[in-house]
Amino acid sequence: MNRTSTIRRLEPGQVDVWCCATDEPRLLNQYERYEAILSDEEKEEYRQRQFSTQAGAYLVSRALLRTVLSEYCDLAPEALSFGTNEFGKPELLGEATRHICFNAAHTHGLTLCAVSGGQAVGIDVEFQTDSAGMLDAADDYLSADEATALRSVAEEQKLSAFFRYWTLKEAYLKARGQGLSIALHEFSFLLDGMNVTQFIGPDAARWDFRLLAQDNDFTAAVAVDGKISQLNAFHSMPLISSRELASLQDILPAN
Known part of the structure; x- marks a missing residue:
């Protein structure tokens, strides 16, 4: 996947929060593209979940994480490498991503990702x-x-x-x-x-x-x-569209 967009910058104390409704019907047509950007381990995990009700949510969540994090470094989503610390917390690997800290959360029909610059x-x-x-x-x-x-x-x-x-x-x-x-x-x-x-x-x-x-x-x-000086909220449909939200409350799906 070619990178054409400008890399997002993170100021000290800035936290960006990204959200995606994993049951959004418009995402169904993107599943093949999402699977294509996963690592071999992620693809195997997805395949093992094929007969689970959570398969789609897993796929969308990984696609969100990869596409979002790629916006903060000069790497395509499929080029990102992940590891874990000794307690199992996910982290990015490689010099190009050493300035990025992140964490993700998932629940019924919703996935969130928070990104900070070194905190x-x-x-x-x-x-x-x-x-x-x-x-x-x-x-x-x-x-x-x-x-x-x-x-x-x-x-x-x-x-x-x-x-x-x-x-x-x-x-x-x-x-x-x-x-x-x-x-x-x-x-x-x-x-x-x-x-x-x-x-x-x-x-x-x-x-x-x-x-x-x-x-x-x-x-x-x-x-x-560290101190939070700025909180930004974004909505993403991976590989389709993204937009900044007016309020953090808008990270939750509309009732």
Whole structure:
């Protein structure tokens, strides 16, 4: 694939968040093109999922990741190489991509990718519909302070509040890239609605967080090892079109 577009630049503290609805019907005609840009390992993974309901979502997610990341370096999507750290966190390999940090998240019908210029980043998105049962196990996932705060929330708002904590915690763990070496109970977020007012945990002063968006179905959050000075949102249909979004809330599919 020939590269014709200008390489995107990342300023210090800038985080770009990309989204794609994996069940978008217009993507179906692109599946052969998507498979063509995958690595041999990704193609094998896709083939193993052929009889799964998640095969298409996997293919679109990998295509989104490759096409997005290629916009930040002088490499075609199929030329990107991926590895993992000792805990399994994905990372780009090669000199041309050493300035790029990224993380991806997937849930029911939606994939997100966050990109930063050299700052470790983690992103999480959760499909909260029909997940009310999570509240019964909230104490297993939250710190004592978070659990106490959740109990003070009105019953009809509890599930949304729980997922705000949960996505932030997941984003932080993914950004650190050290698996569950830090227990979920060992760090806390203090929230005021969608605003993170305080983070209490390891190296707390280094980290910055944002709740990106929430509606009746989804919640998304991002964590960055460094201060966030700029957050941009983009929508992509891989190899078809991309556009900047007016609001981070627009990363979620329209109801």
